Amino acid sequence: MTAPILFHLPNDRNATAPPERRGIRRDQVGLMVSDRKTGDSQHTRFDRLIDFLNRGDTIVLNASRTIPAVLYGEWRRDQSVLVRRLEVRLAKQLSEQTWEVLPVKKGMRVGDEWIFSSQLKAEVIATDATSPLVTVKFSLEKEAFYEQIYRLGEPIRYEYIKKPWSLDYYQTVFATTPGSVELPSAGRAFSWELLIALRKKGINIVFLTLHTGLSYYLDDSYVMKPERNCEDYEVAEEAIATIAQTKKEGGKVIAVGTTVVRALESVVEESGQLQAQKGRTCVKIDAHTKLAVVDGLITGFHEPEASHLDLLNAFTGSKQLSKMYKEALTHQYLWHEFGDIHLLM
Template sequence: MSFSFALPSQLNAALPPEKRGVRRDYVKMLVINTKTKRTTHDVFFHLSHYLERGDVVVLNASRTLPAVLTATSKDRRYEVRLARRLKAQQWEVLVPHVSLEQGEILHFSKHLTAVVEHVNAHSPFITLFFHLPEPAFFDEVYKIGEPVRYEYIETPWKLDYYQTVFGSVPGSVEMPSAGRAFSWELLFQLQAMGVKIAFVELHTGLSYLMDDRWHIGPRENKEFYNISKETANVIHTAKQKGKRIIAVGTTVVRALESAAASGTLQPKKGWTNLYISEQSKLQIVDGLITGLHEPEASHLDLLTAFVPREFLQAAYSEAVEHRYLWHEFGDMNLII
């Protein structure tokens, strides 16, 4: 079970680092060393100080969508939030505080419409079938949509602030934020010292449902992932040589461990609802780069697969004391 702690509201990062006068790769970094049981306070650009030649840093190549759309139906306007893509042209979406009917047509723009395929009274989501196929669907969404924004972010920042520099495969409705702090300069620096860079895809779903009636637990949160043969081979070779696999984000941990059910990482794509906690035995991942997670978040359970709960709680207390910033525009945490 995740733990609770007091998080002062002023530690919610309301501004992107660039708007605070800080390069995205110069946010603060809390380093938790699981062997020495010590913490270090540093900046993210010094990541190379903690990695070794032959280590593999695994990034999530998923690119953030502007997932908040506006639709018109029967002369009424609705906010529609993409939640997750089920298959070609079919999406689960959240329409806050509105009841729609099966067969109803939603108009998003003169080029994009959708029909309500399924309504479930026991779920916050409805299923839409969009009439535009990919990639035209994504082209239109990027023109008309806005990024998901939470209450601690007062200004509607442009989508670029919600992208990682390397994201290339559209699909995440919320930013895979653990990779945000990477710059091309830092990635090239790591490669120059012999650190391998590999990519997986895991498209993040909608986490905040805007209604206290609904709660999606980690086992109910299915997300699509894809691990290529190239990435599987890079990781397999590194493991054989005794090198470390460093996942960037809890999404990457879930993807890699989901594809390693047999004990060996396989090229694989599909849906995962893998729940990782202190009882889990990780088969692939040795370290983690992540943001700081809010009190009682299920992501904290995943972190306890790397760090004993008491040590993690103490480290988070230090982060609060040292005024680290939380959420997608906040500071970073390296666990090795």
């Protein structure tokens, strides 16, 4: 059994503002480069990533776009108003009109309604006593639904972010397809200038899409098991062809974010071949997982006991990972979506 990674994260290690509002470019955040086998690390800046990759390597990015997933609506039951302004967080889309959502108050019942605007309403259609999430059916779908949430909603903001930042700060420069309720944050540090420089060196850049679900449920006692935290993804044939050619020629495949690892390891057939796919992945990746596609990982720094740390154990041993995180704290790297970046390879 893998030993857990235990450490204390001081409050001053939380990145509370985007780097652009701290006086630096997004690609000038810190970069810690760690050897997967030894746990030894080097310390530099993210715009020097190019120094650690070789011609023929492939970087895989998640092109999912962050949506404003926090809505406020009137909570009604049997025509009676229970709460005038209830915060509801989108967690995961199940179909065109149905979502799992997280209300900030408990006690929801099937049949309860939320009124977000004259056009957008939602009805609770299922609850689960073992989960803080409830399933709702919205009154709108597709473009009409997104038009409303972009008009009414806000990006999810956790307690370490003291000031609300606009949705633009929660996007990567290459994001295209809306669907993530939280920023796929590992890709945030990339600038177009860095991407162009990487291409000029002969490093391949490919994209896939995996829409990230909610990671925190406002209840420390509840942890969503990875196998239940299913997420929608799409990996196109063009990306598969480039990745397969990279592996054939001995290059490294570098996943940008745990979301990309999850998507890529979901498209491996039993024969070991990669297959372009679109679907929903519930794959669990941890120390017991033999990675078939990914050779390296660009990621942020994760909180103590976070499930993402289990995934990192697929890349390196717990002893090495503990060493890396101790060094990250010593060098005062910043955590979370606006923080610094960690490259394991």
